[in-house]
Amino acid sequence: MCLVRDTLRGGYAGDKWGMEDKEYTIQAGYNWLAPALEKVVWAPLVWLRLVVSKHNFITWLAVQSRLLTRDRLSSMGICCDIRCLLCGEATKTHFHLFFECIYSQKCVQLVSDWLKVTIPWQNTLDWWNQKRIKPLLRKHIVGATVCALVYHVWQARNRCLHDHSVIRPSRLVLSIKSCLCTR
Structure with a gap:
């Protein structure tokens, strides 16, 4: 004291x-x-009330590039192969996993078709902060879906790593739908 x-x-x-x-x-x-904290552009999307807690957490790690992707594991000396587990191409970075990977792009397309909203995946945060989706409940549902998509793509990557199997994008989107409908 x-x-x-x-x-x-x-x-x-x-x-x-x-x-x-x-x-x-x-x-x-x-x-x-305390120093003045700067506002982060991703907070309104990541911390929505309708989002499942584990989806919040994984999305929070993803927007900060803190998930243990193969490139990060390689830099720690844990992994040598840095190819993408889902598509087998390029290096496995956060950017590739969520934006460049053909698998992720297919999942985004299926979710966009389901919601009848075009989600510009590579600049989702900017789009989210500028887009005025009406009514507010729909905006929260779209946000919860984006976070669920990030979580399920990450889970698909982990399943591929540990179980050596890749879930089809259509099955992944069914899991997202089921999760959101029960929420």
């Missing part, structure tokens, strides 16, 4: 809290100590 007191002492000017000319509050002290 003494350390905190000594740290906060710099915020006082005489007997008054120097930042707002008011008495000290916990919030004022926190705001004074």
Whole structure:
């Protein structure tokens, strides 16, 4: 407590809290100590209320390029083969897995057809923040579907790695539909 007191002492000017000319509050002290956080463009899509928690988490990792794709594993000395497990082409990066891979593109097309919304997959975040989908419930359903798609593509990749089998894109989309309808 003494350390905190000594740290906060710099915020006082005489007997008054120097930042707002008011008495000290916990919030004022926190705001004074904490740096201002920048807003991230992906937050409104990733943290929707309708999204299943595990879909939130995987999408959150994916937008930050923190999933353990083969290129990341290779840089850690864990994996040597960096080809895509789903299509066998190119290097396995986040960008390839979710945007360039033929498998992912087919899944996006099937989901877009189902929702009757064209999802520009390579700039989804920009599209999401600018698109005014009406009504609001539909926008939340589209957002939940995008997060489910990210999660299920990641699961398909993991299934391919561990079980040596690839689920067809049409089956993957059926899983997404089922998951969203029960949600």
